[in-house]
Amino acid sequence: MEKTFYIKNMVCDRCKSRIKQITLDHHAQIKSLQLGEITIETSSSFDLKKFAENLEKEGFEIIKDEDLQLTESIKVILLQLIDTHEIPKSLSEYLSNKLNRDYSSVSKIFRKNSGETLEKYFIKLKIEKVKELIQLQQLSFSEIAYRLNYNSISHLSGQFKNLTGMTMSEYQNSQNWNRKPLDKIL
Numbered sequence: 001m002e003k004t005f006y007i008k009n010m011v012c013d014r015c016k017s018r019i020k021q022i023t024l025d026h027h028a029q030i031k032s033l034q035l036g037e038i039t040i041e042t043s044s045s046f047d048l049k050k051f052a053e054n055l056e057k058e059g060f061e062i063i064k065d066e067d068l069q070l071t072e073s074i075k076v077i078l079l080q081l082i083d084t085h086e087i088p089k090s091l092s093e094y095l096s097n098k099l100n101r102d103y104s105s106v107s108k109i110f111r112k113n114s115g116e117t118l119e120k121y122f123i124k125l126k127i128e129k130v131k132e133l134i135q136l137q138q139l140s141f142s143e144i145a146y147r148l149n150y151n152s153i154s155h156l157s158g159q160f161k162n163l164t165g166m167t168m169s170e171y172q173n174s175q176n177w178n179r180k181p182l183d184k185i186l
Contacts, residue, residue, distance in 0.1 A: 002031060004039040006069040008061040011035065011079055018058055026051050036076035071113040073099065074106065078122050082129045087149035091122060127163045130156065131179045134172050141168055 010019060016033055023030055028051075029041040052062050063069050077098055081087050088094035092103040095118075099106055110118045126148050133144045142153050150156040160168050171177075 001042050002039060003042055004032075004037065006037055006063040006072055007055065008036075008063050008068075008072055009059055010037075011076070015060070019055070019060065022051070022054050022058065025054070034076075035079065036072050067109045068113055070099070070101075070106070071110050074110055074118065075121075078118075078125055082125050082148075085147045087126075089149070091119070123159055124163065127160055128179055130160060130168070131164075131171065131177065134168060135177050135179075137172075 007019060010016065012035075016035065019038060020030060020033060023033075023038065023040055026046060027043065028046055030038065031041055032039040055062060063072055074095065077095065081094075092107075095106055096103040107118050110116075110121070114121065129148060130144055133139055133147070139147065141156070145153045145156040148156065157168060160166075160171070164171060166174070
C-alpha cells in the first residue's frame with residue numbers, strides 16, 4: 001500500500017538520508033523523498049507505530065493535521081529559497097502561486113501554528129544564512145546582501161543588528177559564531 005507522510009524537522013539532505021535509512025530499516029520501499037515529505041510502498045507487516053517512534057528518536061515527527069502540514073511545507077519552501085539563493089521579489093506572490101492558495105490564508109495558518117509571522121520567520125532564516133556566509137568568508141557583505149535579494153547592504157545590516165545585537169563586522173571579528181540549526185528557528 002502506498003502512503004505519504006509529512007515529516008516535521010526534515011530540513012536538509014542529512015535529514016533525508018537519515019529518514020531514508022529508517023524507512024529501509026522498516027522494509028518499506030521509497031517512492032518519493034523530498035524535504036518534509038516521503039511516499040513509501042508498505043507491506044502488511046509495516047508497523048506505523050514503530051516507524052513513528054523511530055522517527056521521533058531522531059528528532060522527526062509525522063504530521064497528521066492539514067494546517068500543520070501546510071506550515072511545514074511553507075518552511076521547506078523557504079529553506080529551499082535560502083539554499084538556492086533564488087529569493088523572489090514578492091514572497092507573498094511566490095507562496096500563493098507555489099501553494100495554489102490565497103496568501104492571507106497561508107499567512108494566518110502559518111502564524112497560528114508557529115506563533116510568528118511568515119515574514120519574521122523568513123528574515124530569521126536569511127540572517128542565519130548570512131551568518132553562514134560570513135563564516136565561509138568567501139563573499140563581501142555587499143555580495144551577501146545581493147545573494148539574499150536585499151535592496152541594499154544597509155537594509156541587511158539593520159536586520160542583522162536587530163536580530164543578533166551586533167553588526168556584521170562585529171560578528172565576523174568575534175569568531176563567536178553562535179548559529180541556530182535551521183530546524184530550531186521556530
